[in-house]
Amino acid sequence: MMTMWRSCIAVLLSIPLLTVAAEAITGNVPTPTLAAKAFVLRDANTGSLLAANNPDMPVEPASLTKVMTAYLTFEAVKQKRLALTQTLPVSQKAWKVEGSKMFIDTTMTVTVDELLHGLIIQSGNDAAITLAEGIAGSEELFASLMNKKAAALGMKNSHFVNATGLPDPTHTTTARDLSVLANALIRDYPQDYARLYSQKSYTYNNITQPNRNRLLFIDPSVDGMKTGHTESAGYCLISSAKRSDFRLISVVLGTTSDNVRAAESQKLLNFGFQFYESKLIYAASKAITRQKVWKGTESEVDLTVARPVYLTLPQGEYANMKANLRIAKPLQAPLKAQQTVGAVDFSLGGKVVHSVPLVTVHAVEASNIFSRMIDQVRLYLQ
Numbered sequence: 001m002m003t004m005w006r007s008c009i010a011v012l013l014s015i016p017l018l019t020v021a022a023e024a025i026t027g028n029v030p031t032p033t034l035a036a037k038a039f040v041l042r043d044a045n046t047g048s049l050l051a052a053n054n055p056d057m058p059v060e061p062a063s064l065t066k067v068m069t070a071y072l073t074f075e076a077v078k079q080k081r082l083a084l085t086q087t088l089p090v091s092q093k094a095w096k097v098e099g100s101k102m103f104i105d106t107t108m109t110v111t112v113d114e115l116l117h118g119l120i121i122q123s124g125n126d127a128a129i130t131l132a133e134g135i136a137g138s139e140e141l142f143a144s145l146m147n148k149k150a151a152a153l154g155m156k157n158s159h160f161v162n163a164t165g166l167p168d169p170t171h172t173t174t175a176r177d178l179s180v181l182a183n184a185l186i187r188d189y190p191q192d193y194a195r196l197y198s199q200k201s202y203t204y205n206n207i208t209q210p211n212r213n214r215l216l217f218i219d220p221s222v223d224g225m226k227t228g229h230t231e232s233a234g235y236c237l238i239s240s241a242k243r244s245d246f247r248l249i250s251v252v253l254g255t256t257s258d259n260v261r262a263a264e265s266q267k268l269l270n271f272g273f274q275f276y277e278s279k280l281i282y283a284a285s286k287a288i289t290r291q292k293v294w295k296g297t298e299s300e301v302d303l304t305v306a307r308p309v310y311l312t313l314p315q316g317e318y319a320n321m322k323a324n325l326r327i328a329k330p331l332q333a334p335l336k337a338q339q340t341v342g343a344v345d346f347s348l349g350g351k352v353v354h355s356v357p358l359v360t361v362h363a364v365e366a367s368n369i370f371s372r373m374i375d376q377v378r379l380y381l382q
Helices: 062-078 092-096 112-120 125-136 139-153 175-188 190-196 258-275 369-381
Strands: 011-014 038-043 049-053 087-089 109-111 201-204 207-210 222-230 234-243 246-255 276-282 289-294 300-304 309-314 321-327 340-348 351-360
Touching: 038 175, 038 258, 049 175, 049 258, 062 112, 062 125, 062 139, 062 175, 062 190, 062 222, 062 234, 087 112, 087 125, 092 125, 109 112, 112 125, 112 190, 112 201, 125 139, 139 175, 175 190, 175 222, 175 234, 175 246, 190 222, 222 258, 234 258, 246 258, 246 276, 258 276, 309 340
Parallel strands: none
Antiparallel strands: 011 321, 038 049, 038 246, 087 109, 201 207, 222 234, 234 246, 276 309, 289 300, 300 351, 321 340, 340 351
């Protein structure tokens, strides 16, 4: 006797190559060799790693820490706990801090926007502490917020104890975690990133300081991100470049000089652009296919992807990628808008390398009882 529902019916349909998506396949691409203790190259479109060496080795982040300080400041502004025009007092601790500064003192009240410029462009430790105290009341409490955010972002091997990156034996992270953080900042606060991280200099209190990221001056595709240096950490650089729609994030840690960190970071970015290509395959909410719906006020529903779908592959591999549409069972109303009902599987060389959820474009309400009974009989007879 036939049952009304077949268990886990899979519908596989060939769909055009333009339905491809989101992982980097390294294939036979070689791993570059850099004069650095650790490095990571991340594709910002898909979030996947294209190259890495010692990505999970514990390191001191030095002033790369300030990427997290900036992230939490952008978040506070977005949540209206701070305003860019709001002024913050400068504490004795911020005024007296060692290392790089934007040169503020306890007689000043500085706006959040000025402090962000001082933090990001001038790498001011005084700006970092002032923002931390303005957000959390103290740098120690701010560090707890940093660790909570790190966990939320998926930074699995990071522990922050200050907002500046000044050396502390328990203040550690990894190249992988820093690339996750950089990717999150660019993704979550693109306007703030574009406005601040590409600036080549900033003047405050009649003192002009250049951005220490040398790549901003030699590569027009580079638009960020942050340098770091202590004697124990060496010379470090997070950099990001965008060519067409392809954005790469490079993390290079523990080099021997300012020149070397810039040169090795440029080498890593060039490697990524030379050996890989990334394409936007589907914009979010663009219909991919139309499928039969049972027991609904409509007989069909459009399916799409919830987020933009990218595919990053070694140069020349796009022609070898295949995509298949998979639906777990016959679709029956009611269906909600954006409800997951299947997936697109992407394969290379016969192996599925990535899957992207398929969701409904619009809702489909249940039909009247008479129509539902007719469809139930039809399903039974399938």
